[in-house]
Amino acid sequence: MKKQNLFLGDILISRGLLTADQLDKALKAQAMEKGEFLGATLVRLGFVDEKALALTLSHQLGIPFISKEALQEKAVEVKSLIGLIPESFARKHGVIPLSKSSNTLTVVLTDPTDVVLLDNLRKVTNMSIERAIATKSDIERSISSFYGEGSLLQAVMEASYEDSIASAEAEETVSRDKLAAEAEAAPVIQLTNLLIQQAVRGQASDIHLEPFQKSFLIRFRKDGVLQSKAPPDRSVLLPLISRIKILAKLDIAERRLPQDGSFSVLVDNRAVDLRVSTIPTIYGEKVVLRILDREAVSLDLGTLGFNPEELEIFRKAIHRPNGLILVTGPTGSGKTTTLYSALNELKDNSINITTIEDPVEYKIAGINQVQAKPAIGLTFAAGLRSFLRQDPDVLFVGEIRDLETAQICIRAALTGHMVFSSIHTNDSVSTINRLVDIGIEPYLAASSLSLIVAQRLLRKLCPKCKKSTPPPPSLPKGLPVQRSTVFYKSVGCDICFNTGYAGRMAIYELLPVTTALQQLITRKASLAEIRAEAKKSGMKTLEENCYQKVLKGDTSLEETLRVVVTDDF
Numbered sequence: 001m002k003k004q005n006l007f008l009g010d011i012l013i014s015r016g017l018l019t020a021d022q023l024d025k026a027l028k029a030q031a032m033e034k035g036e037f038l039g040a041t042l043v044r045l046g047f048v049d050e051k052a053l054a055l056t057l058s059h060q061l062g063i064p065f066i067s068k069e070a071l072q073e074k075a076v077e078v079k080s081l082i083g084l085i086p087e088s089f090a091r092k093h094g095v096i097p098l099s100k101s102s103n104t105l106t107v108v109l110t111d112p113t114d115v116v117l118l119d120n121l122r123k124v125t126n127m128s129i130e131r132a133i134a135t136k137s138d139i140e141r142s143i144s145s146f147y148g149e150g151s152l153l154q155a156v157m158e159a160s161y162e163d164s165i166a167s168a169e170a171e172e173t174v175s176r177d178k179l180a181a182e183a184e185a186a187p188v189i190q191l192t193n194l195l196i197q198q199a200v201r202g203q204a205s206d207i208h209l210e211p212f213q214k215s216f217l218i219r220f221r222k223d224g225v226l227q228s229k230a231p232p233d234r235s236v237l238l239p240l241i242s243r244i245k246i247l248a249k250l251d252i253a254e255r256r257l258p259q260d261g262s263f264s265v266l267v268d269n270r271a272v273d274l275r276v277s278t279i280p281t282i283y284g285e286k287v288v289l290r291i292l293d294r295e296a297v298s299l300d301l302g303t304l305g306f307n308p309e310e311l312e313i314f315r316k317a318i319h320r321p322n323g324l325i326l327v328t329g330p331t332g333s334g335k336t337t338t339l340y341s342a343l344n345e346l347k348d349n350s351i352n353i354t355t356i357e358d359p360v361e362y363k364i365a366g367i368n369q370v371q372a373k374p375a376i377g378l379t380f381a382a383g384l385r386s387f388l389r390q391d392p393d394v395l396f397v398g399e400i401r402d403l404e405t406a407q408i409c410i411r412a413a414l415t416g417h418m419v420f421s422s423i424h425t426n427d428s429v430s431t432i433n434r435l436v437d438i439g440i441e442p443y444l445a446a447s448s449l450s451l452i453v454a455q456r457l458l459r460k461l462c463p464k465c466k467k468s469t470p471p472p473p474s475l476p477k478g479l480p481v482q483r484s485t486v487f488y489k490s491v492g493c494d495i496c497f498n499t500g501y502a503g504r505m506a507i508y509e510l511l512p513v514t515t516a517l518q519q520l521i522t523r524k525a526s527l528a529e530i531r532a533e534a535k536k537s538g539m540k541t542l543e544e545n546c547y548q549k550v551l552k553g554d555t556s557l558e559e560t561l562r563v564v565v566t567d568d569f
Helices: 003-014 020-032 038-044 050-061 068-073 075-084 087-093 115-125 136-146 148-160 176-183 186-201 234-247 308-318 335-346 380-387 403-414 430-437 442-448 515-522 527-536 542-551 557-563
Strands: 095-101 104-109 128-133 206-211 216-222 225-228 259-267 270-281 284-292 323-328 353-357 368-371 394-397 418-423 449-461 467-469 487-489 501-512
Touching: 003 020, 003 038, 003 050, 020 038, 038 050, 050 128, 068 075, 068 136, 075 095, 075 136, 087 095, 087 115, 087 136, 095 136, 104 115, 104 136, 115 128, 176 234, 186 206, 186 216, 186 234, 186 259, 186 270, 186 284, 206 234, 216 234, 234 259, 234 270, 234 284, 308 323, 308 335, 308 449, 308 501, 323 335, 323 403, 335 353, 335 394, 335 418, 335 449, 353 380, 380 394, 380 403, 394 403, 403 418, 403 442, 418 430, 430 442, 430 449, 430 527, 442 449, 442 515, 449 542, 449 557, 501 542, 515 527, 542 557
Parallel strands: 104 128, 323 418, 323 449, 353 368, 353 394, 394 418
Antiparallel strands: 095 104, 206 216, 206 284, 216 225, 259 270, 270 284, 449 501, 467 487
């Protein structure tokens, strides 16, 4: 054990911030993570708060602790120095320049004991280095704020509006004319454009604008995980939201009721659709922009993540002349992409395909797509009834939400139509219970269902920076591990924006409704019996498919446990 590790551990123990048992566990965990600083291990295990650790190191090493507020106060000086340290280097090593005096550069670090890093900094800057310490999260936020598009974004935010609106109550009094004028100001237009460009170029799926009592958060959802961006001043809130509402053709003066709209933009010469949703919160309107980048989505079944056996089962089911195919999973699990890919493969001049969706996410040539409008009576059920008079071959219903929609889908499947839809359940087997719960007779479900597909989206490890790691001490029982098994973990690099992951892949659980399953469903067998029969027929569960991806090195065990709940520990 390194003397330094024991020294830091002893100080934390003496201050009552750590126990001897926790230190022992941390040292063992650190040994498995070669090159990891003990403090980082303690924070990762949840034994020590990162600020308490930074303050302890500050006292131990006799160097200044720099708070988030202190970093922001020195923003002008920091921005003048960021050219000395490349952004990729700063992100990789958690370092940011703070101040300069003659030939000495003071830098803020997460790990000020890293002598290799300090030596590299001397070479990169050709200057003497003085150390200061800050928390990892504060340094990461500052890097995003001061470098690249982040710094431009921050500059626009600071230039936007100096007149801060003190409270949500004061915001209610702002007139429509003033809102419209502020929304058309150049800094607000530039800020809106920058946000959208940054999100699209970073392959984000959503932009979240979230007001709180004295702050305003901007977060991007990338690969299913929310990531915070440099926080703007709250004074930017109303003008920015007003600008977005104008683009989406929403009422800028209405802040008490939810609103939905959409608009399209060109980013790097490609069309991107944005779906806008607003809701009133106690501190102002929260806005979410869903990014629908048509060119970033592949509607090819072969690229979605099916293994060869699953792809054969799926293709066989969708090419049948009739039946009901349901795709299930939580919001954002890729159900629509799978269903669109199936329709894209089926489309042909000899086939009439009609859909009713809410909303129509992607426009597909050769398919009749209808936007549901419940406010005027065009519900899923109403649309389906009309479709059946239009001589369809294939029908797609965005989601089965109620008994009437389910009944019409089943009736269509039983009268010679192929019907696709989605439904919200946790796995394929529980979909049967869901249909029965909303009022469908078991014998009707059994005779109409052709295939049930459950799916999730897993983040893929970045191929450039993923790192092999020994198997963890605690593993799911269903994960077959041998002595030679190699696991991989996320690290982070410039290619993956320091997340350790690049892109997502789908995992599936396919349940073909065989004659044996039809008999079990009809006699109202338990889910355990149905699941046992399905596995006997060769169904691989979501968990099993996840484990295959882990063993192939496509993703990490941590990612699978984040996405798929398992009771196999």
